[in-house]
Amino acid sequence: MPSEKLRHSVRLKVAAAGLAGLASLATVAGLRAEAPAPAPAPAYVPTVSDLMIATIQPRHIRLWLAAHSGNWAFSAYELGNLKGAFNRVSRAQPLVEGNSFAEMNAAVTQEPFEALAQAIKQKDIGRFEQSYADLTAACNSCHQALNRAVVAIKVPQAAGVADQEFTPAKE
Template identity: 30%
Template sequence: MTFAQQATRRRAWLALLAATFTLAAAAPPAAPHAAEEIAALKARIAELERRMPAPELGQQMLDLQLRHDRLWWAGHAGNWNLAYFMVGELGETLRGIEASNGDAAELQPDRLAEVMPAMMNPAVRAVQQALEKKDPAAFAKAYDGLSAACTACHQRAGVEFLHIQRPRTPLLDNLRYQPAAPARGVRP
């Protein structure tokens, strides 16, 4: 076989392979039974999500209280990075409460998903702004405003005996609140 014949044969094989891949790519999607399986799986997921209980509101509030506590101690120590992280976690916890317990009975006929953001978001923003300034006095004032917003929300829910204030001791004492010292030779 000559070189020209080999080249022609190679081109023919390449053309055949290209045609095969083109046909495979143009083939219809998976068989109809696969679509039925996908639909059945989607229905099963929806059913499992429907059956899954919402997190208990009291447990979520304890998580919120932990974030609130840690936020105070981080800001009080001047650990602005940790405090900013904690206010982010606090905001995330608030959004989780709104999403999973938005229709909590405590606020009926109002919706927790509407009342809580209106009461809490301005206070959270004020704390974030104080943290950006790295101003201890502004932080303390904004933190007290956040605590007052928590208490006001509790009053609106009819649980006015839940009065939130600055913590006197850390809820947990296994987190160091003092900022880490910069490494040698590194300037802040």
């Protein structure tokens, strides 16, 4: 049988361990409170190239698809979106190697954009083809001017977007 003295000393040791535990918890809590807040994640800044393949190239294809499906309403919608996407690239990346993206873009795309808008309004596929070829040439003239001739854009021969209906719904 443990003596009363032994039991007393065990109780003291348990109590001491408890206090030490509490003290170390307090220290950890104190450290946590003093730790600096983690730095916010740096903003993701898309490059011109990211924006081209994410926002320009798909709309260039979809514009063609829509007109070739006789969907003039969607062609008009997508033409507006393509122009808007170019404007956003100009704001996100105002300078490309010291050149104003907005100015270069306006110089090459303004005319084909206006001609495309007319062709779409008149539902004229012949005029659309011509202006779409001019727009495609405009894409390449900017790529060449900025030493990116390796990026060669062409009029789609056949293109598909697997999950979207381009044929207009019957009214």
